[in-house]
Amino acid sequence: MAPIALADINSSPSSLNTEPQSDFQLPLGEYIFKRIESLGIKSIFGVPGDFNLQFLEHLYQTNVKWYGCCNELNASYATDGYSRTTGKLGVLVTTFGVGEMSAMNGVSGAFAESVPMLHIVGTTALTVKSSGANIHHLVPNISTGLQKSDHYAYEKMVGPISCRVESLKGLQNATDLIDGLIKTILEKKRPGYLYLPCDLVDQFVDASNLISVPGESFFVRNSTIPPTVQDNISELILQKLYNAKKPVVLADVLVDRYGLTPQLREFVKLANIPNSSTAMGKSILDESQASYIGDYIGDESAPQVAEYFRSADLVLHFGDYYNEINSGHNSLYKGINPDNLIILNPEYISIGSRVKIFYESFLDIVPQLLVSLDRSQLPDFSNHGVAPVEIKEVPSPKPISQTLLLNKLQKFLKPDDVLISDTCSIMFGTNELRLPRNVKVIGQHFYLSIGMALPCSFGVSVALREMNSKRRLILLEGDGSAQMTIQELANFNRHGLNPLIFLLNNNGYTVERVIKGPERDYNDIMPNWKWTKIFDVFGYSNAKCCKVGTPDELDQAMQKLGDSDLDVARLIEVELAPLDVPDRFHAMCNC
């Protein structure tokens, strides 16, 4: 919505840079989209608004594609999904105030889960800002009639949820500031903000950065310490490994975020060390290998896995992200001798209880470990003796329980699937699954925002298509979660994307009912949504849906909609009992 901005964005006083001064100049808006394109980003997300429309006009000078979402919160989740899938950078575009504020929770979640994201907010014109006028979309000063409004009010709010905020005050250094912002985002793996006044985007800037600083260079990292130091650290770690009798590798989420998954998989394979993942690290390692012993989440793990860790003489924790959920409520290192623990993080490396090196990154060490590994010094660890983790059956008053569904999923999953789970009780059960080769698991295991996964899946789908991938996208979605962000389902069809959705209908917020108020109305939602008709309403003509209440019906539906009809969107509504949850969820609540 737009009024005054219309005048602003269409005004071009002659003193402004409205004509190129040399061959290396471009309008600022075009520079930004060309920079995004140079990074290999082909898709961006957002919602139009009058303060970003003029910026969006420059999109069409590139091949970057716009994916408009139904609202800004959904767009932020989609951007998050795109970023997690491509491993590059998600780009979100919103408008001043109403847009950016609606997206806040998605950006906050990306920060909490270490997902890089560039959030571009189109703002009021610089000329208007200095007037302090009460422009629409802006919260005024509380003494509205007596004091000017602060057009920087919103950008002062986003510090805790971003690694860097750039608010352009003019054209000087604008391209360097933008490039610097992107570098920081990629380095810190967190969201960053670009506040972009709508009167700057048509003005010309020196675009020579696009040539002198190519997109690929943004992904290149220069180590800050000498190679000899890296050698020494790596050697120290390898010596510990060579001397170990019962080592174990624990893969954690930052391995994924910092793009070290291939190296870690290779290291584990070469050394043939027993290995495991945390809750958030799920799917980093190849669980189809015999050396994978099951997920480890401290006290919330299967007993045989916890037992293995606690009797290990070396635990190599790669990419650790220590938090409440991921540490099994602070039980991750319980029973592990600190001398036997090595932690490799982007900001520090800790070797046993006596060596802690701050500001050294595992980004330097992991490749070095691979290079330096001398397999001849390693014993054969293949016989680790850990019994396979089984999905523990939890009885339910309904014919289908969540654990039955998990068992079916275990058989249903194929190599290369992408499995996305919303913040609902079954998410915690997915850590009991043994994943086929190269399955990718996505979910907000730490930030735990309900409703995140459906729009996130949209971003994931866009990314997969952009990567020419044919991987199946399987979404596990609770009914309470689905109601939060359901409109985004329409966008899959708009762009010909075909998820397979398991809609877990248990009549409300089961995840909350188990914690408190199982019968309270505050945990109810509007029941009786006709989930199997929802595709029709959202304009699909060829989607497939069914509702299942028994194991047989579930089998048939999974066979029919999972293996065929892959070119249409599919939804299986599964009837579940309100208090039925996986064993792992009970385990977590009891911790």
Add this chain to the structure above:
Amino acid sequence: MAPIALADINSSPSSLNTEPQSDFQLPLGEYIFKRIESLGIKSIFGVPGDFNLQFLEHLYQTNVKWYGCCNELNASYATDGYSRTTGKLGVLVTTFGVGEMSAMNGVSGAFAESVPMLHIVGTTALTVKSSGANIHHLVPNISTGLQKSDHYAYEKMVGPISCRVESLKGLQNATDLIDGLIKTILEKKRPGYLYLPCDLVDQFVDASNLISVPGESFFVRNSTIPPTVQDNISELILQKLYNAKKPVVLADVLVDRYGLTPQLREFVKLANIPNSSTAMGKSILDESQASYIGDYIGDESAPQVAEYFRSADLVLHFGDYYNEINSGHNSLYKGINPDNLIILNPEYISIGSRVKIFYESFLDIVPQLLVSLDRSQLPDFSNHGVAPVEIKEVPSPKPISQTLLLNKLQKFLKPDDVLISDTCSIMFGTNELRLPRNVKVIGQHFYLSIGMALPCSFGVSVALREMNSKRRLILLEGDGSAQMTIQELANFNRHGLNPLIFLLNNNGYTVERVIKGPERDYNDIMPNWKWTKIFDVFGYSNAKCCKVGTPDELDQAMQKLGDSDLDVARLIEVELAPLDVPDRFHAMCNC
């Protein structure tokens, strides 16, 4: 979602106040709900989350009813609608991080539009806060492994969108702080935050405030200046009026927010002065009276109204809120001699160009004007000679244009209707309607957040029922707007509320298309939603829907669904052209 909080909220160390110390003690959670109840608030809104569940348990000691919304943004809009309708206070309950951050834009909008709201955020336990642990829902420190997390990160963000933030650090003075917060919110007519640690709500506090400071007293305001000063100001204004030949009263939004509507209506009626409303002040005055000359929005008004204002010898602007939209892009006082202008605001009173009294409130002066008015000194103003404002026809390529719809609405509206418009192009056209007696208009004319009105209507409906009102609720909703927040439609049915919705289907963001990019895909939405089937999907069994493409069909639908079937939800989908907007919207864009 909950893990660690579970342990926190269930723990009751013996050192805590878990038993009442006297007859005047209550658990803190119960105190808060009893305080809310004492204010006459019967309904509150929100979404459950593990950090507010224990607090919500205390709800059941009162008759306050919980209205769970589909997500927090929608809940914040509903709270806003409830607050605007009751004139009391909207209460919103969310959970730490994920919940409060999702609600941010609705709270920001309430701030911008001067709507009082108490936002209660259930947070991590005090004991956990001091540990700096990485608890779920919390953004960690950017140096996650090296530095503690700040559990106060979120509450540091909300300064610009709230009049006061209370973050309880213990029980001492807790009830006074809470009461003080509510007083500030009611005084400032803005949102305020209560951050409520989940380990405090079961502990007992002295509840004697509930007796010594009754709820009614929160709405009583004591003037800060002597009655003689008020008399003098009021006399100065009245003398101007007695001497005026062509005066006009301009009613603005803060009259509504500060509860002065009955007094201003009475004043206008007694004095029989020609009168008008701003865009945001729409429906404060009784437009069925002959003295109402049409809405005034500076250059964006009907010419005869602007002409009247600019030739008036006295303009009495009550409850002014000077901002871009409401001032007709800074043209509100254009052509008006500053000596002839009186502005009455909560924070200042300005009489002509020479008298400006800061920190004096119109709350003291308006009642005084009523008391002191001597009608014998007033000439007869009844023959103001302003021709009635007509809805200017704008041709459309489709059989139904927005202006045709507005003309139909003009005939359709009845006394006491509540007309809610989303932030879409027709909103601007509603200022051309001449409202029957006691119609209430609701919309975000300044903050202009798309998607606000549908959940807002839910809050309005709840408030109307609570007030035993049978007023019709009519919602004007664009298709782009509707997609933003559509899930909340389910909640009307859940609670037996029966809106009449005009769904204006123009295939995208018309409001943006007219400003920029009429053919651009960034202004497209997923088309072909089957709007008339949406009630079925959301679990309604008895709703009525139809789709109309011609004026005759529209007539029939309005007759059938508008006048009968009032006890069910109704939706009329109106086919419109993508670039068809009311004349007023064009007028605004050209300013």
